[in-house]
Amino acid sequence: xxxxxxxxxxxxxxxxxVVRAPYVAEKAEPGQxxxxxxxxxxxxxxxxxxxxSREEGTITLVFQEVGLTTKLLGLLEEGDAxxxxxxxxxxxxxxxxxxxxxAVGGGVGVAPVYPKCKEMTKRGVRVISIIGxxxxxxxxxxxxxxxxxxxxxxxTDDGSKGxxxxxxxxxxxxxxxxxxxxxxxxxxxxxxxxATCEVTKPFGIKTWVSMNPIMVDGTGMCGACRxxxxxxxxxxxxxxxxxDGHLVDWAEAIRRANMYRDEERVALERCAGCGGEKxx
Amino acid sequence: xxxxxxxxxxxxADPRERTKxxxxxxxxxxxxxxxxxxxxxLNCKNPQCVTGCPVAVNIPAFISLLKxxxxxxxxxxxxxxxxxxxxxxxxxxxxxxCEEKCILGRRGEPVAIGRLERFLADxxxxxxxxxxxxxxxxxxKVAIVGSGPAGLTCAADLAKLGYDVTIFESLHAPGGVxxxxxxxxxxxxxxxxxxxxxxxxxxxxxxTNVVVGxxxxxxxxxxxxxxxxxxxxxxxxxxxMHIPGENLNGVYSANEWLTRINLMKAYKFPEFDTPIKAxxxxxxxxxxxxxxxxxxxxxxxxxxxxxxxxxxxxxxxPARAEEVENAExxxxxxHFLTNPVRIIGDDKGWVKAVECIRMELGEPDKSGxxxxxxxxxxxxxxxxDTVIMALGTTPNPILSRITPGLKAHDWGGLITDExxxxxxxxxxxxxxxxxxxxxxxILAMGAGRTAAQDIHRYLESGSKDW
Ligand SMILES: Cc1cc2nc3c(=O)[nH]c(=O)nc-3n(C[C@H](O)[C@H](O)[C@H](O)COP(=O)(O)OP(=O)(O)OC[C@H]3O[C@@H](n4cnc5c(N)ncnc54)[C@H](O)[C@@H]3O)c2cc1C
Ligand SMILES: Cc1cc2nc3c(=O)[nH]c(=O)nc-3n(C[C@H](O)[C@H](O)[C@H](O)COP(=O)(O)OP(=O)(O)OC[C@H]3O[C@@H](n4cnc5c(N)ncnc54)[C@H](O)[C@@H]3O)c2cc1C
Ligand code: SF4
Ligand code: FES
Numbered sequence: 001x002x003x004x005x006x007x008x009x010x011x012x013x014x015x016x017x018v019v020r021a022p023y024v025a026e027k028a029e030p031g032q033x034x035x036x037x038x039x040x041x042x043x044x045x046x047x048x049x050x051x052x053s054r055e056e057g058t059i060t061l062v063f064q065e066v067g068l069t070t071k072l073l074g075l076l077e078e079g080d081a082x083x084x085x086x087x088x089x090x091x092x093x094x095x096x097x098x099x100x101x102x103a104v105g106g107g108v109g110v111a112p113v114y115p116k117c118k119e120m121t122k123r124g125v126r127v128i129s130i131i132g133x134x135x136x137x138x139x140x141x142x143x144x145x146x147x148x149x150x151x152x153x154x155x156t157d158d159g160s161k162g163x164x165x166x167x168x169x170x171x172x173x174x175x176x177x178x179x180x181x182x183x184x185x186x187x188x189x190x191x192x193x194x195a196t197c198e199v200t201k202p203f204g205i206k207t208w209v210s211m212n213p214i215m216v217d218g219t220g221m222c223g224a225c226r227x228x229x230x231x232x233x234x235x236x237x238x239x240x241x242x243x244d245g246h247l248v249d250w251a252e253a254i255r256r257a258n259m260y261r262d263e264e265r266v267a268l269e270r271c272a273g274c275g276g277e278k279x280x
Numbered sequence: 281x282x283x284x285x286x287x288x289x290x291x292x293a294d295p296r297e298r299t300k301x302x303x304x305x306x307x308x309x310x311x312x313x314x315x316x317x318x319x320x321x322l323n324c325k326n327p328q329c330v331t332g333c334p335v336a337v338n339i340p341a342f343i344s345l346l347k348x349x350x351x352x353x354x355x356x357x358x359x360x361x362x363x364x365x366x367x368x369x370x371x372x373x374x375x376x377x378c379e380e381k382c383i384l385g386r387r388g389e390p391v392a393i394g395r396l397e398r399f400l401a402d403x404x405x406x407x408x409x410x411x412x413x414x415x416x417x418x419x420x421k422v423a424i425v426g427s428g429p430a431g432l433t434c435a436a437d438l439a440k441l442g443y444d445v446t447i448f449e450s451l452h453a454p455g456g457v458x459x460x461x462x463x464x465x466x467x468x469x470x471x472x473x474x475x476x477x478x479x480x481x482x483x484x485x486x487x488t489n490v491v492v493g494x495x496x497x498x499x500x501x502x503x504x505x506x507x508x509x510x511x512x513x514x515x516x517x518x519x520x521m522h523i524p525g526e527n528l529n530g531v532y533s534a535n536e537w538l539t540r541i542n543l544m545k546a547y548k549f550p551e552f553d554t555p556i557k558a559x560x561x562x563x564x565x566x567x568x569x570x571x572x573x574x575x576x577x578x579x580x581x582x583x584x585x586x587x588x589x590x591x592x593x594x595x596x597x598p599a600r601a602e603e604v605e606n607a608e609x610x611x612x613x614x615h616f617l618t619n620p621v622r623i624i625g626d627d628k629g630w631v632k633a634v635e636c637i638r639m640e641l642g643e644p645d646k647s648g649x650x651x652x653x654x655x656x657x658x659x660x661x662x663x664x665d666t667v668i669m670a671l672g673t674t675p676n677p678i679l680s681r682i683t684p685g686l687k688a689h690d691w692g693g694l695i696t697d698e699x700x701x702x703x704x705x706x707x708x709x710x711x712x713x714x715x716x717x718x719x720x721x722i723l724a725m726g727a728g729r730t731a732a733q734d735i736h737r738y739l740e741s742g743s744k745d746w
Binding site for chain 2: 023024026027037039041042043044068069083084085086087088089216217219220221222223224226228233238251252255256259260263264266267270
């Protein structure tokens, strides 16, 4: 069992937990993720390692409550434990040693961007960050991101804080204004990552994205996480999760993410603590 | 001489009823049936059956004890060489092993050795097992990677010898293919859990949720004081055909399909949280045991039409005869000499049909089976809403790639010395599907046992004899 030592509510839908997981903490690198299961009947879901402490043997997870499993996870309090947690999984992000990088994080995607910025800043890379959310109350990790960025741009869809518009639009503004980063890293919802890639493509800037397909085992055993990159099928859990965004088949990725939409609704409706009817 | 009686039939659940649930299909012999069947054995002086058994179970000896109703002695006799009889009695391909060699098979039907083995194992489950003899603790630590039949057997044997054994398993439940692959109706998970419990009772520590190579490396294991490592990581990497449309919604690898169903219990959705998209018209590509399991699961999930698409003919099917028969009785359709060339999707990206080409059989290939050759211009389509690729699996190359000194073949299988299970790296052994590619439970078990004996030899030599 993997005990929750600390819990922070970042926004009404986004929570942060610090979990005791010595094996994972010992080996974790930016860009890697874990798979968790919260109860005996539970599904296995992937979450990015948003931070880790080798000394304390802990890792930090930041999650947005979008469905049954993330809501059940959100119901756990400090002292409670996550039933299963395995990792670190996936290939660590290949981060540059120098130069200028724009890091773009949308919604809960700011969480996975954070450890990469932290590591790059440590290495002396100049990090320019763009983070965004639908509105200012939904913005996460602003202070943390400021600490690990040379420049931080905030965007909200409704204009309640910072730039009024999408993170990709802000990026376009910066690039048009003459900014010439060596590469761009973008993490967030699929449409946001796709839009970001569309912005960078005409500028010919290498753009890394972190794919988030549906997974089961997370160790290369099932192929649920297939993504097409440059015309080839890749298993995101072992070949990724970071890929060259200009090569990703976005239409397929979006289609596959919606494969279980009906079932996800049914599952959520049955859960009382999650706003449904059944008691858990 | 009067004609000998045939085999005692196995009682099975009604084919029309059983496809409505995941309950066990073969119900097992009663005591009376077991005694009747055992009485057919000739107790041969030079028993051929034993030569067909990969772990050389003393078959006539256990059957003789069974005849005398000495059930405890009989099961203990089996367990001298086979540590998983409840599993093997259910899933071993006996028709190609012991039963193929049985002398009675020359003139009529062989003794139903597997069914007798299962009867005894189930008897033991009900009546309790004999206390196990355990050697005094040796104070030496051995690490086992993977908890399939290879790892479990190796762990159990070493624990009995007095070693301090830890199994590291990447999934949240131990058992390997027995827990995530083979369905409940063929191998109840309660049987697997019982075997795992037994291994734990021997003092083996099973740590789930640890991926060796990621959470901890083989080098770390030695640093933490383990003196020998056994790798039994199986062959879990699924193959695809690389044909157009393979990533459409509704296309699964058999591994994903079976893992959702068996490990995650998706057939109980929404009581369990993991969903599965089970179509009404399901095509399974392939004809091995895995394909049979996948297609029979599809029926149980409500498919109206469940089909096997196989590029060769009936005779070439690699699945066990009994499983093919079960599938046929349950209403599975077999399309032989049929090979998919493309999967066709609807405008929302869901599978709607599979385009196939007819095949004919040419000259025998390396495997001795006649090679299928496509017939030009014979393409046709079959309407389906789910496609499951059961083309086989290969060992995951990750561990060998990242572990210094550990060598593998191009196809992923670890290179070992067959008689000892030693890998190319000192103090590291391997066995089971990780070495052979997809094979059988009994071969994996045998490999675990061989390695355990050699690990013992090595550690007794003061880790000198390598
Ligand atoms: C490598 C990786 C890292 C991720 N990191 C984070 C993170 O740090 N924080 C975060 O909030 N989310 C992260 N996600 C997404 C997260 O896994 C899903 O939001 C979660 O699985 C939803 O489960 P649910 O039961 O709450 O919702 P559901 O109702 O099941 O699903 C809601 C949405 O989540 C997606 N989803 C459903 N099941 C899975 C699954 N088994 N695996 C992946 N996606 C699924 C679906 O496409 C759907 O759009 C990550 C995904 C991947 C692949
Ligand atoms: C659907 C299906 C049906 C089958 N039917 C039959 C049958 O009827 N009869 C028969 O004899 N055989 C059958 N087989 C084959 C048989 O199950 C296998 O040959 C046997 O299980 C191999 O045992 P193993 O111990 O080598 O590996 P596995 O059973 O594959 O176990 C390997 C274990 O190692 C774990 N692992 C992998 N990598 C790591 C890592 N890096 N760190 C930690 N753990 C790891 C895996 O999660 C798994 O639990 C079937 C196989 C399948 C898939
Ligand atoms: S070969 Fe057949 S008859 Fe002879 S001992 Fe073996 S099981 Fe009995
Ligand atoms: S999640 Fe199963 S192979 Fe990637």
